[in-house]
Amino acid sequence: MKQLLLTASLLLCTQQAQAFSQETHKRIVEDAVAYMAQHPSTTQYQKLQTWSQQLGLTPQQLGEFMGQAAYDVDDFEDTFLCGAITGNCVQAPIWGAAQSIVKYTSYWHFQNHTQGADPHGNDFGGYNYDKLTVWGTVDTLAATWLKGDHLDDGQGGQTGWFGADKSQYNSFQITEKNYRIESHSQYSMYKDFEKIPFQPIDNLGQYWYQSYLTHKNPQLLGFVFHTTDLLQPHHTWTTSDLNHSGWETWVKDYYDHESLNDFSLVSAAMDSFSPLASQSQDIRPLLTQGGALSYAQGGIVLNSQDHYDRVITAKQVIPHAIAMVVHLLNHAMEQQ
Structure with a gap:
């Protein structure tokens, strides 16, 4: 466990990056674990609890650790x-x-839903x-x-x-x-x-998920959860501009004040996803569902800074981001 924490610390820095704010990424994962704790009969919470005990952690501590890993992906020093x-x-x-x-x-960290297949052969580039x-x-x-x-x-x-x-x-x-x-x-x-046709974020998520399945390292699973960027509309409409940074800061600032993590909304969002088959190890179909939702529901925040418009959109995308992580955790626990 000390080695995992050391690896995480080596990836951490203090700068803001282009995605849901790093704090928001962490909160989404923590809230997904908390949601599972409140809904043990409809999630794989018992298996998550057993795994956390094997790691010498409480489920809450495990959620914080995986949330930090989701935070850390923006700090990777891997692209020059x-x-x-x-x-x-x-x-x-x-x-x-x-x-x-x-x-x-x-x-x-993008999946362009305004275009079709890319030169690499991905369904969405x-x-x-x-x-x-x-x-x-x-x-x-x-x-x-x-x-x-x-x-x-x-x-x-x-x-x-x-x-x-x-x-x-x-x-x-x-x-x-x-x-x-x-x-x-x-x-x-x-x-x-x-x-340059950069590879899409669902491939990033699949790479780290395959790494998790091989090593059963919670940090690697946390890296997968950075794919909640797919619920950030700028990452599916695909632009670094058009209120991109301002929207992400607003989400961070109003996450609690506007109850963007309302678990009743998460419960409804859970039903919006088609769960992954337990025997499949390809999580990209689920990730693309999240991207399709943000593309369909979130375009207004590219052009509007109105508080009400942002609340309406955020109460769609944040609960769906939490739900997507719950589905991923459910699937991951079935692979234990």
Whole structure:
């Protein structure tokens, strides 16, 4: 257990990233565990309780630990983009903190429901500036700043001018490969940022879920729960702008005041999902259901900052995010 906590601490930093706020990610997981505790007859809470005891934790402590792991995904140092001229590879733009693009790893956290299949063969692709149907200044600023920049593919791979190569991390052969599940990629897809088809977040979730099934490590399962970004409408309409950061801050600020985690709403949301078959290890169909919900119900928050509009949307997407985690926990406990 000490090793798990050490690993988590190594991933943690203090910066805000582009997703549901990190605090919101953690609260969603904690609330999912609390919901299970209140509904033991309709969830796999007893198995969750047994697992937590085996780990030397209470269910609440386990929820906090997995919630912290969901929080940590925004802090992964696994995605570097390299200058077209300098070959210098960095994990964030220098202007990113002011524009909610703190780390490039956030570009793996989208599932574009405004488009169909992507060049990788996924039913829904991820972030791809060239394929956006809604966008704003932040998207355009990134594409302009990063024009021609490439995904780090290790020393001796793609370079800047005159062979300049300041590789930091082979993101193509590690991160992208991890998220390439049942799809295909060629490095040529990642040579120009403004045309890069990033893998979608459901593949990220599937990778970490497969890792959890192999190791039964609660931190790995917590990483899966970052896929509640699929209930954040900006991540399914796919834009870094259009009130993206402001909406996420509002959700964090009003999470308790507006009772966005109302368990009666979570109970209703539970029925909106088709549960995963216990014998299946592919969780992506459930994740895509969450993405379809936020795309269908949440578009107004891209264009409105009205408090009432935000409350109506948040009372749809947050209970569904909690319900999605409950379904994932139910399935995970059936695999114990």
